[in-house]
Amino acid sequence: xxxxxxxxxxxxxxxxxxxxxxxxxxxxxxxxxxxxxxxxxxxxxxxxxxxxxxxxxxxxxxxxxxxxxxxxxxxxxxxxxxxxxxxxxxxxxxxxxxxxxxxxxxxxxxxxxxxxxxxxxxxxxxxx
Numbered sequence: 001x002x003x004x005x006x007x008x009x010x011x012x013x014x015x016x017x018x019x020x021x022x023x024x025x026x027x028x029x030x031x032x033x034x035x036x037x038x039x040x041x042x043x044x045x046x047x048x049x050x051x052x053x054x055x056x057x058x059x060x061x062x063x064x065x066x067x068x069x070x071x072x073x074x075x076x077x078x079x080x081x082x083x084x085x086x087x088x089x090x091x092x093x094x095x096x097x098x099x100x101x102x103x104x105x106x107x108x109x110x111x112x113x114x115x116x117x118x119x120x121x122x123x124x125x126x127x128x
Contacts, residue, residue, distance in 0.1 A: 002032045006047040025051065066115040073119075074110035078103060081122060091128075098123040 003012040003024035011032065012020045031053070035045055038055040046056045061069070083089055084099040093099065105120045 001026050001029065003027065004032075004053045006051045006053075009045065009047070023051070027053065063115045067113040070113035070115070070117055071110055074106050074113070077106050077119070077122070078110070084125065094126040094128050095123055099125075 003014070003020055004010070004027050005012065005021040005024040007023050008021055010021075012024055014020065035053055035055060039045055042058055043055040044058055045053050048054045081099055081103055084093060084096060085103070090096045099122075102120055102122055109117050109119070
C-alpha cells in the first residue's frame, strides 16, 4: 500500500523507499490510482482538512502569468511572419504594408501585454 505525506506532497512505497516521512499515512491503491488519473487530466493534488490527498481544479493563472503567456504568444506570432520582412520576400508581397501594420500591433501587445489581449488577424500574403 502506498503512503502519502501532506508535508512533502509526496507518495511513498515501503518497497521502494527506505525513509518515509513521519506524517505519511497509508492510502489505498485505488485512491492512489484515482489521484494519478486526475493529475494526468490536469487536476492538481491537494491536501484536505483531514490531511488526506484529494483532487482540485487547476489554479487560475495570475495576471502576471497571463501577461507572460501573452508575451510568449506575441513572440510566436512575430516569428511566424518574420519571413515577410526580408528584402527578397517583401519585394514580392503586394500587401507588405499590411504585414508591417500587423507586426506593429503585435509588438505593441508585447511591450504592454494585457492579461487578455484582442489579437489582430494576420494578413494572408498576396504575391506579386
